[in-house]
Amino acid sequence: xxxxxxxxxxxxxxxxxxxxxxxxxxxxxxxxxxxxxxxxxxxxxxxxxxxxxxxxxxxxxxxxxxxxxxxxxxxxxxxxxxxxxxxxxxxxxxxxxxxxxxxxxxxxxxxxxxxxxxxxxxxxxxxxxxxxxxxxxxxxxxxxxxxxxxxxxxxxxxxxxxxxxxxxxxxxxxxxxxxxxxxxxxxxxxxxxxxxxxxxxxxxxxxxxxxxxxxxxxxxxxxxxxxxxxxxxxxxxxxxxxxxxxxxxxxxxxxxxxxxxxxxxxxxxxxxxxxxxxxxxxxxxxxxxxxxxxxxxxxxxx
Amino acid sequence: xxxxxxxxxxxxxxxxxxxxxxxxxxxxxxxxxxxxxxxxxxxxxxxxxxxxxxxxxxxxxxxxxxxxxxxxxxxxxxxxxxxxxxxxxxxxxxxxxxxxxxxxxxxxxxxxxxxxxxxxxxxxxxxxxxxxxxxxxxxxxxxxxxxxxxxxxxxxxxxxxxxxxxxxxxxxx
Numbered sequence: 001x002x003x004x005x006x007x008x009x010x011x012x013x014x015x016x017x018x019x020x021x022x023x024x025x026x027x028x029x030x031x032x033x034x035x036x037x038x039x040x041x042x043x044x045x046x047x048x049x050x051x052x053x054x055x056x057x058x059x060x061x062x063x064x065x066x067x068x069x070x071x072x073x074x075x076x077x078x079x080x081x082x083x084x085x086x087x088x089x090x091x092x093x094x095x096x097x098x099x100x101x102x103x104x105x106x107x108x109x110x111x112x113x114x115x116x117x118x119x120x121x122x123x124x125x126x127x128x129x130x131x132x133x134x135x136x137x138x139x140x141x142x143x144x145x146x147x148x149x150x151x152x153x154x155x156x157x158x159x160x161x162x163x164x165x166x167x168x169x170x171x172x173x174x175x176x177x178x179x180x181x182x183x184x185x186x187x188x189x190x191x192x193x194x195x196x197x198x199x200x201x202x203x204x205x206x207x208x209x210x211x212x213x214x215x216x217x218x219x220x221x222x223x224x225x226x227x228x229x230x231x232x233x234x235x236x237x238x239x240x241x242x243x244x245x246x247x248x249x250x251x252x253x254x255x256x257x258x259x260x261x262x263x264x265x266x267x268x269x270x271x272x273x274x275x276x277x278x279x280x281x282x283x284x285x286x287x288x289x290x291x292x293x294x295x296x297x298x299x300x301x302x
Numbered sequence: 303x304x305x306x307x308x309x310x311x312x313x314x315x316x317x318x319x320x321x322x323x324x325x326x327x328x329x330x331x332x333x334x335x336x337x338x339x340x341x342x343x344x345x346x347x348x349x350x351x352x353x354x355x356x357x358x359x360x361x362x363x364x365x366x367x368x369x370x371x372x373x374x375x376x377x378x379x380x381x382x383x384x385x386x387x388x389x390x391x392x393x394x395x396x397x398x399x400x401x402x403x404x405x406x407x408x409x410x411x412x413x414x415x416x417x418x419x420x421x422x423x424x425x426x427x428x429x430x431x432x433x434x435x436x437x438x439x440x441x442x443x444x445x446x447x448x449x450x451x452x453x454x455x456x457x458x459x460x461x462x463x464x465x466x467x468x469x470x471x472x473x474x475x
Contacts, residue, residue: 009386009387011387012387013386016386016387063387063389065424066390067387069423070356070357071356071382071390071422071423072353072356072423073423073425073426074349074423074426074427074429075355077426077427108426
């Protein structure tokens with residue numbers, strides 16, 4: 001199924017009719033579709049924001065949430081609490097509204113006011129410029145850092161594909177975005193030797209894959225400080241880690257993630273931006289055995 | 303004379319059949335109300351314990367029911383699976399409307415079922431349970447009313463059918 005079909009069948013008829021006329025090729029370049037109650041329908045295509053002359057209504061937002069959850073909102077409460085649902089094709093639907101907080105924990109999001117459909121793409125070869133850092137002297141533990149919308153997930157998907165052709169790779173796909181598994185089958189090319197555990201918390205998924213799939217490399221997306229102990233455990237087992245994290249500065253992100261006693265295990269930490277298009281390499285720092293060779297890289301993009 | 307006798311017999315048989323059909327509509331109504339209740343109990347279990355997706359849950363429930371009510375759950379599930387951009391309410395309402403002719407339910411009972419569709423699938427588990435239990439409660443009170451109507455009217459309809467046939471036959475002869 002094409003990206004356009006995957007997206008349109010998850011939208012209310014009123015909105016899918018409007019987007020029906022948009023070309024397939026434009027959908028391939030589209031990054032986001034935003035529905036904000038009482039405001040214009042907005043698209044983000046190739047980095048440019050375009051507004052369409054349609055005011056999104058409360059009914060459309062509510063309908064959209066029902067459709068993306070397969071009319072089974074009760075089955076997606078965990079995802080809604082986390083603020084997103086991943087649909088067929090690995091596209092992430094972000095949700096915002098009024099949070100219901102009990103004992104300091106978000107238990108639900110009600111009065112949904114906005115929906116952001118983040119369209120996933122596979123760009124084969126987009127990790128080519130990063131691969132030399134990962135494969136320098138065998139596989140090196142690598143952390144890819146960038147703000148949202150800079151291509152982290154697209155790049156890590158391609159890293160999984162390229163490494164999966166040569167090594168036993170396990171992907172911990174907590175949000176179901178990297179591999180977009182559907183009935184046990186990945187919707188993207190992720191390599192012949194790549195195993196996936198999806199929709200599973202990273203800390204549990206890493207343990208499970210270590211025990212069951214004997215991976216050489218573990219790939220995971222958007223790590224947080226709560227995942228660091230699981231990463232340490234994997235590293236202590238001799239498994240290599242390729243991970244991504246949100247951030248716009250290497251030092252600050254490493255501090256936030258509390259990686260002080262882990263950082264020497266990483267051979268490369270790569271900072272991306274979208275300054276010259278998504279996936280622009282801004283900076284690469286080498287830690288651990290390469291500390292003395294720490295260097296900054298010239299800007300390039302995929 | 304023989305023709306008159308044959309004609310009279312046909313009239314008696316026809317009116318008796320009409321009377322029995324009218325009487326059995328009362329029985330069907332009770333059976334359907336009970337079938338909807340057991341279907342909703344099964345749906346509650348699917349949602350509560352398995353968090354099954356609605357289309358699949360409705361299909362599973364339809365396999366547990368044997369009356370005309372089966373078609374409502376089955377059609378609603380098909381609507382959800384085959385039509386893009388459809389909400390649970392739309393799928394349920396359209397299933398009820400398309401199966402309406404086959405059902406012996408009264409307008410107020412159909413209204414209860416339509417209002418059940420309004421909340422279907424669009425809230426958390428406790429919301430779904432409340433909606434299902436409320437609907438079952440309402441259907442139960444309709445059921446007791448339907449049972450007493452059945453007791454009163456079933457025999458009456460049947461007897462009326464036979465008596466009307468005999469009366470017409472006497473008139474013909």
